[in-house]
Amino acid sequence: MHSLCAYANDINNWDGGYVIIGVEEENGKAKLPPIGLEVQELDAIRKKLIELSHKLTPVYIPVFHPYLMNERHILVVFAPAGDNRPYKAPISLSEKRTERAMYIKRGSKTLKVKDGSDDERRLVELTARIPFDDRINQTATLDDLNLRLIQNYLKEVMSSLYEESTKMPFSELCRLLMIAKGSDELLRPTNAGLLLFNEHPEKYFSGATVDVVIHKNEVGKDYTEKIFSGSIIQQIRDVLQYFKSNIVEELVVKSAKQAESIRFFNYPFQAIEEAVVNAVYHKSYERQNPVEIQIHKDKIEILSFPGPMPPINQAMLNKQRVVARDYRNRKLGGFLKELKLTEGRGTGLPIIHKSLAENGSPPPVFETDENNAYFLCILHVHPLTNSILGQEKELRREYDKVLEFKNLIDINPYLRLSVSEIGDRDKEAIKNSITSKAKQLLQYCIEPKSREAIFDKIGLYNNTKNFRNHLKPLIDAGWLQLTLPDTPTSRDQQYLSTALGKQLLSFLEEGNTGKTQRIPVVSSNIASVGYDAEKKVLEIEFHHGAVYQYFDVPKKVFEELMESPSLGAYFMNELKDKFNYQKK
Template sequence: MQNTETNRIENKEQLNEDFEQEVIAFLNYKEGGIIYVGIDKNGQVVGVENNDLTQLQIKDRIKNNIQPSTLGLFDVTVETIDNKEIIKVIISSGTEKPYYLRKKGRTPEGCYIRIGSSKERMTERMIEEMFARRIKNSLKEIESPRQDLTFRQLKIHYEGNGMILNDNFARNLNLLTDEGKYNYNAYLLADENNISIKLVKYLGTNKMELIENQEYGYCCLITATQRILDRLTAENTVYAKIEYNGRKEVEMIDSKALKEAVINAMVHSDYTLTTTPIIELYSDRIEITSGGGLPQGLSQEEFLEGVTAPRNKELIRVFKDVDLIENIGSGVLRILDAYDKSCFKFMDHFLRVSFKYKENPFEYDEKTDKKTTKKTDKKTTKKIKVKPQEKDVLNFCKDAKTLKEITTYFGFKDISTFKKNYINPLLEKGTLQLTIPEQPKNRNQKYISK
């Protein structure tokens, strides 16, 4: 395989002394970019010998050698190409341009930008113009309306992912202004705030008849996000049919795309405006709207290609830490795997994504079955509960499964009741075990039969 360098791709055979310069060039470039370590200048894969050490070195050098803070602007992953491991560094276009080498300062010797397929030093004039365009109204510099903030929920979310927040967490996560006061990021992540995330439901295809109006905010933004995701999981009908060769399932809304759309709205919304994300459920679709439109300098075409220009990089970093975000820049592409580009609606001050509900593909089969046999209960659509025997659960869990995967397979919506009646007895008998026994409530927990 050949990996050709472009305006957004840089290849490096190994981690060398000008690595930070390449990162800075992409941070200052409107589209960001990707650096591959373990691929030479000719595009040939050579691999990385010690990828764990190299990853640590990359993260350390980006965090400590580049200014302003790069928190939430880069991601480091390992990929296998031609049976060789290489490292992929994804870099978003920064929001506090110009970025520069810490030891050189904001000078032509410290500032770089991507031009074509290479980096170039910036001139004094380019630096001044870029600095003048910097978005100064970032959440990092807006003081929280309250300073008596607590973060019990945030700490629990981190602990659930095996991380402990120390006494310096507020500074490490950029939750303080330059004056040392809690900023608006801290306010959004605090146990209590005045941020309302609304979920409304209508009877028909328009807003004429409102049947539900729920608010999920006023708490840590991560907690609110997870509660909304849980609610939408309950709303998302899974059409199913049990046949002789297994169970067939089709989701009313693609769950991966739905999760990405919700999280994108939460972390990319412009909280400096008076609007907050809103989720609207109609009889034929779901719409998720966030405030702020596209980030400054990002076109619709670039957005749909997965180019990232994070509006709230500190929030992105925290959401990634607690495993709500997998890879930076992957959200839009995951949505477009399931839906076409028309699901996005771009407005001057808002961005909306709309998912049409899929119809039940097994409905015709069900009607046919009713005409040909009285034993229609042997074939089912939607989530029909199939009371499992212990052996059924254990057979399904020969490979590790999440609780959601297990309950979905057996057609149960009430996860807590299913866990109490079926999972807990098997755990007590020792015939079923946790994959992360030291952290029973870990969100990545799975169950596997012995």
């Protein structure tokens, strides 16, 4: 009861926490396998927890969900931050004692808040208003939440809700994800729900974009600008892909003093990733300012508004590690953490410092003013970059230049060459010109598919804009053909990958080193599975396109997975979180 009260008060704006019943604790860690609960105990425990929840003032009801783990039942209780903070709980369940107190979390400990203490004052101040991302948006309706985006998210995080999402009412799904609030008659999306699961959140929050400016000279008007919009998940991924394809470059220095060349990046990608995610995550969406990224020849500046939340100030930012007690946009942070776009808990700035140091780059600069009105992150280019690029520019022959394609048709001559005839940097340039959706679309159209089925597969609406952006370029390049070319608008029209389109797919696959051969499987979550017996690496491709590698997996586990009547259930119970893994 005291833990539920502490999570409901959420003094650090971490969006509450979890209580897991049926798992023993040893030295602060869960002891597996779980001891479990009897089936008949689950309902009794839920009723008891609801009874205890009603003892809190105001009344607070957490979310309960039973799970089967290692063939044993456990009950997971999610206690989100309450909308009516602060909460108080009885000090004792004894009927003789009627005193109540506030409770908060300090690490794993649940502490009683003393009357008149700083914690009490801070709790009252913090909870005087609901965080903006957790508020109801009165200008929107549930129709403004995109089911495809929600299902894509559930697939990617491998949530058991994915399969249920096709059966349950949409309103119930939104309630379970806590992206909608209100009575059944006036159920509306939260601001976090719109930012995450609406294709155009800038309609509701004018600052919900990322503006990138690329300066070609130190001064003057010679620059180009790109504006990234869409759900903030898509914004982050599009911006990072742009940096990966156009800005980040690996460079090599050959030294007469040592046999091995020195390799480094002009900017380490991990530092850029953390800085971009930090800006999108922690900015205020109540303001009209977008995230602004300025790319100069010698530095990258990432600016967001406002600055960090007190008590963090410039003096604290000058240190390599910043301990934040309060977080802006706790709901957004929870979803981004599930997607592994952020770790949370103040790890972003230390990771930026570490990745720059390991690359040999200058340390970052973090800047704000005395009012914390803005937050500026400056990443300086590696000191050897400009001299090396200058030498390369003078010495590089015409055919040594990295390929640049004005359109997809320009790629076709290279598809007629063998992979060994194309240089590594040119291979990379070709791959970077092919979007993940284009590859997915060509793979899907190995057999003829209708336009409606294609857009359903890649998670986009079937409209003229998406046809023009995703289908027409592939048709123009000769990678996709119409089954009824004489009647392009026919209702029976379908689309089929051409021989050249299949050649492109082969090129993209042949360029992969150390590829584990996967075989298709029948599963609602898993698309294909591969296993490298020598390296004990299990590779799983999910239907949303993500591929994960799991390490030190015994062959027996792979065989049991393939023989299991439900691959998804076996994965959730016997594989997930039990082996080290990485996303390819």
